[in-house]
Amino acid sequence: MQFCLLLVVLVFLTSSIIDSCMKKAFYIFSLGLTLSFITMTSSAQNKPILNHIALYVTDLKTSTHFYQHVIGLDTIPEPFHDGHHTWFSIGTHGHLHVISGAIAKTTHEKNTHLCFSVPSINDFVANLKKNGIEYENWAGEKNTVTKRVDGIQQLYFRDPDGYWIEINDDNK
Numbered sequence: 001m002q003f004c005l006l007l008v009v010l011v012f013l014t015s016s017i018i019d020s021c022m023k024k025a026f027y028i029f030s031l032g033l034t035l036s037f038i039t040m041t042s043s044a045q046n047k048p049i050l051n052h053i054a055l056y057v058t059d060l061k062t063s064t065h066f067y068q069h070v071i072g073l074d075t076i077p078e079p080f081h082d083g084h085h086t087w088f089s090i091g092t093h094g095h096l097h098v099i100s101g102a103i104a105k106t107t108h109e110k111n112t113h114l115c116f117s118v119p120s121i122n123d124f125v126a127n128l129k130k131n132g133i134e135y136e137n138w139a140g141e142k143n144t145v146t147k148r149v150d151g152i153q154q155l156y157f158r159d160p161d162g163y164w165i166e167i168n169d170d171n172k
Contacts, residue, residue: 052087052095053114057161060086060100066160067098070131071116090116105162110138113156113164121145121153121169133157135167 057063064086067073073088073096088096096114118124125145128135135157137146145155154168 050094052097054097054099055163056099056102058102058105060098062160063098070133108162108164110156110164113166115166115168117168117170119171124167
């Protein structure tokens with residue numbers, strides 16, 4: 001937008017050099033660019049953004065430890081202070097809310113999963129092994145990493161309540 005405004009200012013400052021017809025065309029072009037930018041910006045601001053994902057768990061202490069020390073997420077303040085919630089930061093504006101109160105663990109399909117990207121699959125695998133957590137590739141082969149057609153490496157495992165987690169090295 002600053003660029004577009006600069007163009008408009010340049011048109012007026014150079015009015016003695018540019019003939020009237022050219023000045024008018026340049027002004028209309030600059031105005032069009034400015035309006036396009038404003039429209040793009042406002043429509044992007046009207047799009048919903050992910051705020052949080054909530055997981056209902058059986059043991060808050062176990063799940064909090066898992067997401068902090070196995071996944072490596074940082075906790076953030078949560079407003080309830082009731083001992084039933086732990087909130088984690090997952091990206092610029094997103095949060096993971098872990099909420100206690102589930103009576104039992106439930107079965108989940110692998111297609112329904114959370115995915116986190118890490119700088120190094122090998123370092124993450126070492127952390128899984130250190131914590132005694134089994135992992136598998138998409139096909140279910142134990143202790144195996146999948147290499148997708150786009151070159152991204154990925155693996156899958158379950159959290160303490162059976163929710164599937166994907167870890168990949170897509171750090172673009």
